[in-house]
Amino acid sequence: MAIEVVLLDNIEKLGKVGDTVKVANGYARNFLFPRDLAVHASQAVLKQIEARRAKVAEVHAAEVAVAQELAAKINETSITIPMQAGEDDKLFGSVTVTEIHDLLAKDGIEVDRRKIAVGEAIKTLGVHEVSVKVHAEVSATLKVWVVKA
Incomplete structure (x- = not known):
């Protein structure tokens, strides 16, 4: 059974911060949630993520710039x-x-x-x-x- 989660961190081969993805229930419960990599997708969480998306994009751009240097x-x-x-x-x-x-x-x-x-x-x-x-x-x-x- 799959559930929808919102990613709080970039996860290779799954998605980036703020993406809403469907994952297996066990994967979410046993891996993503305990490590604070994702939260259950809900309207309230989606609104918070939208508010943080600009700040996250700015931080990500800075990390990429440092990495390119x-x-x-x-x-x-x-x-x-x-x-x-x-x-x-x-x-x-x-x-x-x-x-x-x-x-x-x-x-x-x-x-x-x-x-x-x-x-x-x-x-x-x-x-x-x-x-x-x-x-x-x-x-x-x-x-x-x-x-x-």
Whole structure:
């Protein structure tokens, strides 16, 4: 059985703040309501959400602007990682997300380690592009140079 709820936070693959969505009763009762991510849809709640929508949109625009600045900084950044490699340019091991995260932090760029997506493991020397999801709507590409140590 589905019920209508109003989202109080952005939830990936479900909706954004203020959206009215239908979800399973158990999902709402066991996940959304205890975490204060949603409330039952009613006329009173919908009026309150409409009143807050402008403020939420303003805050969201500010978050996106900050994320775009950080993405631009990441796009301009490249990091170099010295690794041990054999004669055929294959690494003894692979470059990890933690290494990339630590080098970004040394450059003064703070991102959540879980938002760095290497894709296929980096196991060769050369230039590799790594995706960094800065915000739900903003992502950046980081150049990682893997050189022989």
